[in-house]
Structures are given as C-alpha cells and as structure tokens.
Amino acid sequence: MTDNELIHILALQHVPNIGDITAKKLINHCGSVEAVFKEKKQNLLKIDGIGTIVISDLFNKEHFTAAEDELLFIKDNDITCLYFTDSEYPERLKHCIDSPILMFQSGNIKLKNQHIISIVGTRKITTSGIDFCNTLVEDLSVFNPVIVSGFAYGTDITAQKAALKHNLQTIGCLAHGLNQIYPKVHKKYVADIKKHGGFFTDFWSSDAFDRNNFLKRNRIIAGLSEATIVIESAEKGGSLVTADIANSYNRDVFAVPGRTTDKQSVGCNNLIKFQKAHLLSSPLDIPYMLNWELDNKEKPTVQKQLFVELTDEEKIIYNYLKADKQQLDIIALECRLPIFKVASLLLNMELNGVVRPLPGKYFEVI
Known part of the structure; x- marks a missing residue:
C-alpha cells in the first residue's frame, strides 16, 4: 500500500468511537478508506448503525497528524503493516468480524498453508x-x-x-x-x-x-x-x-x-x-x-507389523472393525468407549499400520 493509503487507514484507526467493526462498515459502504473521509456527513449517517456520536470526531485533522507520527515510527523500525483486505493478512483472521483493520508485524512470520x-x-x-x-x-x-x-x-x-x-x-x-x-x-x-x-x-x-x-x-x-x-x-x-x-x-x-x-x-x-x-x-x-496429515516428505513409512502389541481397548476396536469399516462416532458407541479416547486409540493404531482412515471419518482394518 502507498504511504497515503496507510496514512488514511491509521487516521481512521485513531478515531475514538470507531472500532474495527464500524470501520469495516464505513469502508465497505464508501468503497475505500480514503473515500470515508471524503464522504458527506449526512450520507454517512444514512448507514445502518452509524450515528452522530460515532462520527462526531471523524473529520478532526488531529487524526492525520497522529497517523503521520506513527508512520515515521513504522518506517524507522522496519514494521510490516497488514490491512484487512491484503492477501498477506492472516486468512483465518479475515473471517472474524472484529479483527483489526490494520495489524503491525515484526519478525519473519509465514502463515501460508500452515497448521x-x-x-x-x-x-x-x-x-x-x-x-x-x-x-x-x-x-x-x-x-x-x-x-x-x-x-x-x-x-x-x-x-x-x-x-x-x-x-x-x-x-x-x-x-x-x-x-x-x-x-x-x-x-x-x-x-x-x-x-x-x-x-x-x-x-x-x-x-x-x-x-x-x-x-x-x-x-x-x-x-x-x-x-x-x-x-x-x-x-x-x-x-x-x-x-x-x-x-x-x-x-x-x-x-x-x-x-x-x-x-x-x-x-x-x-x-x-x-x-x-x-x-x-x-x-x-x-x-x-483437526484432521491433520503429515506431508509426504515428513510422513514415516508405516507398514503393518506381524505381531503388533495392542492394548485391551485397541483390541476391542480392532475386533469390531474386522467385520466392516465404520464411522468414529459409531465405533465409540458400539465399543462403549469415550469418543476422545477412541480418536486417540485409532491414531495410534493407524501409525502402527493396523487401521487406516477413510473419507467421512470412517476407519477400516488393514
């Protein structure tokens, strides 16, 4: 983003009574953050949920003065700014209604395709x-x-x-x-x-x-x-x-x-x-x-052992699944075990090459 765009974003963030939810509402209505400050007050008041108290201090020039000071700090300290519409803005955070319109980042953060x-x-x-x-x-x-x-x-x-x-x-x-x-x-x-x-x-x-x-x-x-x-x-x-x-x-x-x-x-x-x-x-x-899977480069080679030592609870699950594949919830119900326990046992059995997961949270014996 340009310095001018960042100045306007900072200025809007600095306005009291305008939080992140309201700021996004104003930006979405006006089309851009710069347009918010150019819009007539009477038009802003027509936006649902926007009242005189909310925008009473919007056009105070002190917000731009403060924004310019903060921009100097940002530049002097090699800080990355992330606007809520940027592709670099954390994806999951974008889906939160009250996420910051602008975040400041320092370091070497990489979030693409990461758990x-x-x-x-x-x-x-x-x-x-x-x-x-x-x-x-x-x-x-x-x-x-x-x-x-x-x-x-x-x-x-x-x-x-x-x-x-x-x-x-x-x-x-x-x-x-x-x-x-x-x-x-x-x-x-x-x-x-x-x-x-x-x-x-x-x-x-x-x-x-x-x-x-x-x-x-x-x-x-x-x-x-x-x-x-x-x-x-x-x-x-x-x-x-x-x-x-x-x-x-x-x-x-x-x-x-x-x-x-x-x-x-x-x-x-x-x-x-x-x-x-x-x-x-x-x-x-x-x-x-969370349905995590190991990358192929990291995934250890797993093969079924001839004599796998199963716990008593794992034996119950194994004997039940020998008849046919089944979903996690049903396995827990039929084997009379807590679902969280069954989840842990199945993962251990999978790593030992005894069972394998199927789509829809089904499992079957290998």
Whole structure:
C-alpha cells in the first residue's frame, strides 16, 4: 500500500468511537478508506448503525497528524503493516468480524498453508502443566505447526520456548505497541522469536499500556488459529476469555482436565463440563480431531507389523472393525468407549499400520 493509503487507514484507526467493526462498515459502504473521509456527513449517517456520536470526531485533522507520527515510527523500525483486505493478512483472521483493520508485524512470520494453534493458560502454571505443554509441542512438532500465544508469563512463554526448542514458528500477540516488550524479563527471547516467527499487535507505539489491552489482544490469538488449547486455568482468567472468543468464531477449543481439587484446573474442567471445549488427554487428540496429515516428505513409512502389541481397548476396536469399516462416532458407541479416547486409540493404531482412515471419518482394518 502507498504511504497515503496507510496514512488514511491509521487516521481512521485513531478515531475514538470507531472500532474495527464500524470501520469495516464505513469502508465497505464508501468503497475505500480514503473515500470515508471524503464522504458527506449526512450520507454517512444514512448507514445502518452509524450515528452522530460515532462520527462526531471523524473529520478532526488531529487524526492525520497522529497517523503521520506513527508512520515515521513504522518506517524507522522496519514494521510490516497488514490491512484487512491484503492477501498477506492472516486468512483465518479475515473471517472474524472484529479483527483489526490494520495489524503491525515484526519478525519473519509465514502463515501460508500452515497448521496454526494457540496455546494459552494461567500465568501461574504448575510443574505438571509445564510438562504437558512441553510434551504437547514436542509430539506435534512432526506436523510443523505454528504456535501462537500471548508472550506472557507462565503458559504463554512455556509454549513459545517449546516451539523454539523444536524449531517451530511461533507468534507472540502483544497487548501494546512494538516500541516495548512486556514483561521486560522476556526481552531475551525476542531475537529468537523474530527469527522463527515474530510478533503481531494492533496497538500503536503511542497507545497507553492498559490492562484492558490484554483482553482486546485475545481476539487476535483466537482468530489466527484453527484451534485454541487451554493448558491450565483458574476459575477466572484471560485464557477463558480467549476460549470464549474462539468458540464465538466457531473454532475448536481444547482443554486439559485436572483434579477437581486443583485451583489451576477449575477453568479447564468447567470448559469441558459445559461443553465449551474438547477434553484433551493426549497430544495425538489434536491432529486427529483437526484432521491433520503429515506431508509426504515428513510422513514415516508405516507398514503393518506381524505381531503388533495392542492394548485391551485397541483390541476391542480392532475386533469390531474386522467385520466392516465404520464411522468414529459409531465405533465409540458400539465399543462403549469415550469418543476422545477412541480418536486417540485409532491414531495410534493407524501409525502402527493396523487401521487406516477413510473419507467421512470412517476407519477400516488393514
């Protein structure tokens, strides 16, 4: 985009009372962001949902002054700007009604044809939560997913450090401008993350640091990804907000269950109890539920072994499928096993060359 176009986009983003949803409505009606500022006020008021309060400050020249200052910061710091209609704008985020009209990017982010998951949770992550998160990322690394999180204490930085360890791309979604890093102790990870991913934000360098920014930031975490995974959460917390947003976007949500006596498992248990999340008991549940497949270059050669050691539950499924192919839901019903358990067992059996998946979530014995 040209500097003039970017100035107009920034100016519109700077107008109070005009959020992303309203901004898109104005742009779509007028045809372009430049046309919004050229349109007569009385014509704008004819747009459904646009009132005098919304556009009362639209034509204030201070917005263009602020936009020019921010443009200087953008250029001086090698920041990439992503407009919501650009081809480079994250595809999944385009389908979110409240996604930012303009996002700022630093680093080396590449999202084309990638599996993308968000991993969130409490800042007071337990030892068992850290272990599960590390195992999750390690086991999924063969699928080369992009790991998205909020770069905060606890679960966020655990997931992103695990991604770096396994040479995966990782994205930190910030609740402030790219002129700073919070928490400051995480500055030591910035260079590696920019090398293997980067940072997204829709906040300006001049925006005040505010707690409410974190809740606004969560829509980007949820919107970027095909699924959001909650590792641990107390009864209330930002990760639960992210899960709710992901549900509103019709994205998959997974939660790791815990003991009812564990404070940091209450939120996850409630997500599962109220059917707001799939129960996540094994890393293999993720690729199965999301229908991930390994690239041919990465896919290990799998051949049926003569003497495969099956667990008792796998034997039940194997004996049932010997009669005929069947769908996942029916297998779970007839074998009297939870569907999440059957999904994990079938994936393990597939990797061992015992069964193979068919279209329509059918499976058959090889």
